[in-house]
Amino acid sequence: MSAFLEADVVVRRAGHTLDVSLAAEPGDVVAVIGPNGAGKTTLLRALAGLLPLDAGTVTCEGVTWAGAGTPTPPQQRDIGMVFQQHLLFPHLDALDNVAFGPRSRGSGRREARRVAHTWLERVGVGALSDRRPHQLSGGQAQRVAIARALATDPTLLLLDEPLAALDVSVAMALRFELARHLADFGGVSILVTHDAIDTMTIANRVVVLDEGRIAQAGTPDEVAQRPRTDHVARLVGLNVLRGHSTVTDVRLADGTSLVTTTPFDGDVFVSFGPETVSLTVGEPTGSARNRWSGVVRSVVPHGAAVRVHLDAGAAPLIADVTPASAARLELVPGRRVWAAVKATELAVYGASAAEPPAPLPSRYV
Amino acid sequence: MSRTSTGAVPASTGRAPLRLLLPAVAGLVVLLAPLAALVARTPWATLPERLADPEILMALRLSVVTATIASVLCLVMGLPLAWVLARTAFRGRSLLRALVTVPLVLPPVVAGVALLSAFGRNGVVGGPLRDWFDLTIPYTTTAVVLAQTFVALPFVVISIEGALRATNRAYDDVAAVLGADRWGIFARVTVPLALPGIAAGLVLGWARALGEFGATITFAGNYPGSTQTMPLAVYTALQSDPEAAVVLSLILLVVSVAVLALLRERWFGQAAR
Secondary structure, three states, X not given: OOOOEEEEEEEEEOOEEEEEEEEEOOOOEEEEEOOOOOOHHHHHHHHHOOOOOOEEEEEEOOEEEEOOOOOOOHHHOOEEEEOOOOOOOOOOOHHHHHHHHHHHOOOOHHHHHHHHHHHHHHOOOHHHOOOOHHHOOHHHHHHHHHHHHHOOOOOEEEEEOOOOOOOHHHHHHHHHHHHHHHHHOOOEXXXXXXXXXXXXXXXXXXXXXXXXXXXXXXXXXHHHHOOOOHHHHHHHOOEEEEEEEEOOEEEEOOOOEEEOOXXXXXXXXXXXXXXXXXXXXXXXXXXXXXXXXXXXXEEEEEOOEEEEEEEEOOEEEEEXXXXXXXXXXXXXXXXXXEEEEOHHHOEEEEOOOOOOOOOOOHHHO | OOOOOOOOOOOOOOOOOHHHHHHHHHHHHXXXXXXXXXXXXXXXXXXXXXXXXXXXXXXXXXXXXXXXXXXXXXXXXXXHHHHHHHHOOOOOHHHHHHHHHHHHHOOHHHHHHHHHHHHOOOOOOHHHHHHHHOXXXXXXXXXXXXXXXXXXXXXXXXXXXXXXXXXXXXXXXXXXXXXXXXXXXXXXXXXXHHHHHHHHHHHHHXXXXXXXXXXXXXXXXXXXXXXXXXXXXHHHHHHHOHHHHHHHHHHHHHHHHHHHHHHHHHHHHHHHO
C-alpha cells in the first residue's frame, strides 16, 4: 500500500541538484532541517507546484500531482503554505486575507468570511479581523498567516521557517500553539526549520537535508542522539566526529585515534555531549583515554555553564565548563588547552545510513 | 553610523559644490522662468471675460473629454499589455517591448502621418472601413481620441509595467497556493498592489493626451468644436491674438497642476507611506 503522501522530488538547478524521497501518513509532522542552500525551500516549492520537477513524482491521497504528463498547478493541489515572512496581502485586512483561500476555491463571500472568522478565532486573533497587516505585530501576523493556510482545509501543509522571523519570546509562545494546531490538523505537515526546539517539540519525524540529499531521517530523538551531519550536531549541541572503527579503536581523518567501549568495524560517527568534555591546561593524566590539544576559539555563556569552542585536531569541539573553571583555566580566545573525554562517554554508530545502530555485544551490557 | 533624527542631512555633509549647484540652478531657471513669464504676461484685467469665451470653453471641454476617453482606452488596453510584458515569458518579449516604446520617441507629427496612413480615407484600415461601413475617422473627434491614445499608450504601458514588476512576485505564489487562478491573481492581488503605480501611469498618459498637438493637427485637423483641442486653440490664437494664447496656456497649466496635485495627494502619498 502506498503512503498518503509520496514524493520523489528531483529539481536540477545550476550548480546543485535536489534529489529527495519522502513518504508521510496523515498526522505526521515532518521537520526538514539542514544548512542554508541544502534545498529545503526548493523542496517545499516543488511540493507546492511552484517549481516544476525535473524528474520524480508527487502523489497525495492517491492523486498524482506531478509525474508523467502535465503537473497539477498549485491552485488545484490541496495545500496550505506558511512563509517565514508572513506575506499577508497588504491591501486586505486580516479577515479578507484568511477569506482569500475559500473565496478562490469557490465559496461565496459570506461563507468565506464566516470560515475566516472561525479560523481567526481559533488562532487567537479574532479581535483583530479588521486590521491591515501593517497594523499587526509579527506574532499576530504569523497567526493570521497560519489561519489563512488552514482555512482552505488542505491535506498538505507546508511551513517554511514560520517562526524564524519572530522575536524569541514571541516564537516560543507561538511554537506551542503551532504544535497544537498541527496536532489537530488531519493531514501531513512539512515544517522547514532552523531550530532544534521546533524539531523536538513539533515534529514526529525529521529529515536532514544536506546538499540536496537526505543525509539522515528518523524520529527527532534518533536524529538528536545520533546526528550524522555537522549541521545537526551543532543544532542539537553535540560533538560529532567521523572515523573508521576497528573493534574499539576509531581512527579519525587527521590520524589521531579514539578509544571507545562499543566494538564496531567500519566507518562510524562518534558523538559526545559538551558536558562530557573536561578541559585542563597541562596534558591530562587522569582516566580519560581520549585527549586533544586545542586552541580556544570563543567562550560564551550557555545557561548556567560556559560553552567553549575549541579548534582541536580533527574537528571543532564544544565543551561546557563551570564559570569557576573557566576563570581558573583563564579561558580566553587563543589559549592552548587540553580536552579529554572518557571512552565510556562516546556514542558510536555506523556512518552508512543503511546500517542499523551497532548493537551492544552481550559482554558489554 | 547613526541616522540623524531629522533625516534631512546625510552623513556626508558639507556645502554642495558650486560645480553641481550652478547647473542645478540653471536647470531650475530653464524650467520655471517660462512658466513664471506666462503668469506675468497674463492679462488679469480681461481674464474673466476671456474665460467666459465660448470658444475657449468649447476647446477646454473637448480637451478634457477626449483626454479622459483616451486615458480610459489606455487603461483598458495598456494594463493587459503591461501585464503581458511583466508577467509572461515568451520569445520576442523584448522585441515587443521595444516596439511598444517606438511611439515614445516618434515625433508626434510623424505619428499623425502614420495614423493617416492607417486610418485615412484611403488608408490600410480606413479604406475598408469607409467602403464597408461608411465610417471615416480622420478629421473627427474620434481621430482626436485615436491620436491621443496612440501617443499616450506607450507612457501608460511602460510605467504600469514598471509598477507591476515592482510588486512582490511572492504574493502571486501565495495567491496561487490559496487557489486563485491567473485572472484571480491579476484582479485581486497584482492590480491592487500596483494601484498607485497604475494611477501614476494613467496621470502621465492623461497629461500626455491633454497636451497632444502634432499628431492631432495632422490626423484630426483643427476644427473648432470637433477637433480643436486646447493646444490647437493655443496655436491658432497665437497667430491672431497672442493674449488669448496666453490665457489658454494658463488654463492648461492650471488644469495640469491641479490634476497632478489632486492625484499626488490621493495616490502618491499612499505609495510613499
